[in-house]
Amino acid sequence: MTIIQEHRTEVRSGDIQYQVAVITRTEGGEPDRVTVTIGGERPDGEPVAEGRLDLDVASVATVAELLGTSLRTFAGAGGRRRSRSRPARQGQPWSDEMDAELEARWLDGESVADLARHFARTPGGIRARLPRVGCDPEHPGNHLPTPPSLRDEEEGAA
Structure with a gap:
């Protein structure tokens, strides 16, 4: 048996309507794939956002953090910015x-x-x-x- 779970969100910002849909499919056990679809359009129907991501369930949290940080940084709304990557052992215990x-x-x-x-x-x-x-x-x-x-x-x- 296939079970489909779906979560849809619609938000209006100014005159633009955005939609996000997150869909999981389960074949007998735990879900193994997640599909994220995003769209947004002006009142005249011109698209301002569109896309689809197909993700392995195990990668959802990492991709969500990556997208959130990247988009906030691009938009200038903060997010953690580092001029260099972290040292490999930063924060790990000392022997x-x-x-x-x-x-x-x-x-x-x-x-x-x-x-x-x-x-x-x-x-x-x-x-x-x-x-x-x-x-x-x-x-x-x-x-x-x-x-x-x-x-x-x-x-x-x-």
């Missing part, structure tokens, strides 16, 4: 090995920019991580100083 390597490279005098490229992170991500591994992000090649409240008597008297 103990990576922390140790970050500390060693910082103490060897590598710059924040070099470390960002090496670890596929942003410079801001590197500067934020350095204090967590005991390094002073304001002074390349140095550890953070031990705060006076944590220094033992001998170290404080020296």
